[in-house]
Amino acid sequence: MRYLITGGGTGGHIYPALSIARSLKELDPEAELLYVGTATGREAQIVPRSGLPFATIASGGVVGLGLRQKLRGGFRAALGVLEAMRHIRRFRPHVVIGTGGFVAGPVLAAARVLRVPMVIQEQNAFPGVTNRLAARWAEAVFVPYEEARAHFPARARLVRAGNPVRPEVAEATREAGRAALGLDPRDRVLVIMGGSGGARDFNRVAAEAVLRLQVDRLRVVHITGERYFEQVKAQYGDRAPFVTLLPYAHNMPEVYAAADAGLFRAGALTLAEIQVRRLPSVLIPSPNVTHNHQEWNARSLERRGAALVLREAGLTADALAQALTAVLTDEAVAGRMRAALAELADPDAGREIARQIVAIAGRRSR
Template sequence: MKVILSGGGTGGHIYPALTIADQIKKLCPDADISFVGTRQGLEKDIIPRYGYPLQFIEVAGFKRSLSFDTLRSVGKLFTGLCDAYKIIKEQRPDLVIGTGGYVCGPIVLLAALHNIPCCIQEQNAMPGVTNKILARYVRKVFLGYKEAGKYFHGKAELVYTGNPIRSEILEHTRQEAVKKLGLDPEKKTILVSGGSRGARSINQAMLEAELALSGRLEVQVLHATGDVNYEQYMEAVRKRGGVAANIIIKPYLHNMPMALAAADLAVFRAGAIGLAELTAKGVPAVLVPYPYATANHQEFNARAVEARGAAQVILDKELTGERILEAIEHLLLHEKDLEKMQAAAKALGQPQAAETIAKQALALAKK
């Protein structure tokens, strides 16, 4: 069984592909799995660390306005199609899976046109352009959000699976995590993260909220500011008189699975995989969508989770310390509301998404 996976540019496309690849390997240990990416995307650094071979094609994304860059992208698209054709001819895969990003366009399209079983996985509630095009040629589209289904047209079967998450997300209990992280098991834990690099607007708002929550007996905050923001944030805290021991501020959380296990409430951006991890653990959230995400897809993600009662959305332009403190304090004071959100998050979670995708994709190849 030869399987090619492709998805790149950002971690949001790469990590789902890796998670699916790992599940395929579990289900089919003899599978020959390889990846296709570009030399410009993060995949060139990430994929090799996981032990999978990576081949490169030359392709670039299209600007949303007509320019010289658009013409150059057209030229690279033809180069990418030629590169993809060579890979398909050499490897003769039994299955090709795309997880988004322009890099997967040529390889999935050409494989589909050669009648090789193909499928794609869409992480967001608002699909990307590449996946919307590929949906007309592939056999299955695996949806991270049901809401995305209305944007796909063509003969492909749409299957709602949720988004694939790392298996280690599910490994820890709250009791274990609180002990490992040195937290108080009697206090509600609020986990704050703006992503691996942090989010300046969330940090600014949380500064006011953490000063107000400092010293409170019923709550503790675990806040990852992002490496680039940490010194500036700590200087701002010092200027305001500092915070008590219940406010824990780190530049980066190296063990996010443990932090998620300890969390009773999160303050997060609305990236698809982060939300999948939160809901798999049943963690409700105050979500602040990144306002510059392509096609505003983070707000679509956040609204989908909010509609099911598992989150409250505050837009970045409306975010203030007062607003976020009000949301946090309401949930601390109204235990029943927090419990309802936790139950809604747990109901929304799809912890077996990667296994479901891998099984159904392999079934296509065996037909």
């Protein structure tokens, strides 16, 4: 079978696509895969390192942009449809799989024109524009939260399935994680991460809150993002010898495994990973994302008792320190979160999605 995969712009679209690709190869070692992205998106660096064949198209965004940028994005997207049609005709996929981002729009449109079955994997409680528009033509739309159902067309074929997570996240052990970070097994470890690129205001209030914490044997791993590393380092100064500062972490499975609690944004991939790890966390959704989807994600967990959620606007260091103290030291609070996260966790999501994609491909090949 041949599978064409598309999705890009952010890791939240790319890594679920790669997890699905990995599961497809595990189910069918003879499967042929092609990943279609843009030459300028993060997928252009990430996907080739995974070993998948990679092809490019032009594409551009139109949401939340000025008129001139919308026209430019629309023109590039139209060109992308033609380029995607050429890739589809050459590769002849049995199924096209889209995980979102503006690169997915032209590819899914091309699949529709050429009558190739498509499936969609949505990561967020509030789905992106591309996936909402394409959902009416999809053989299946995989969603991680029931809350997403209200935002899709009534006739969309929705399937509840968690966000695919790398198996390494679930497999990493606490002992290996502590050893990798040079942490004592007796330490109380807090991990802070504001997304792969970091976030200025998030980092600032996080550091201020950490300096107010009164927790025995506290160790903090603060992943700042490369852009903000020096700024956060200056903010801590010499007042926080218990803080390990990292601009980026390439070993996130071990970092999660080492942690007792976390402070994060509410990107879909991060939430899927803390669910798999059952990691009690405080979430500060980014206010700078399309359709405020991170707050929708965070509130989905909050309603189930799986996380504490604080809005960035007006957030004080004292309020954040109080919330962090609760998840670090109050076993009743942390225990309820772990139980709720266990109910939400779907570590086999990638394999289940892949099984259903293989079935759709099988019908196509008859």
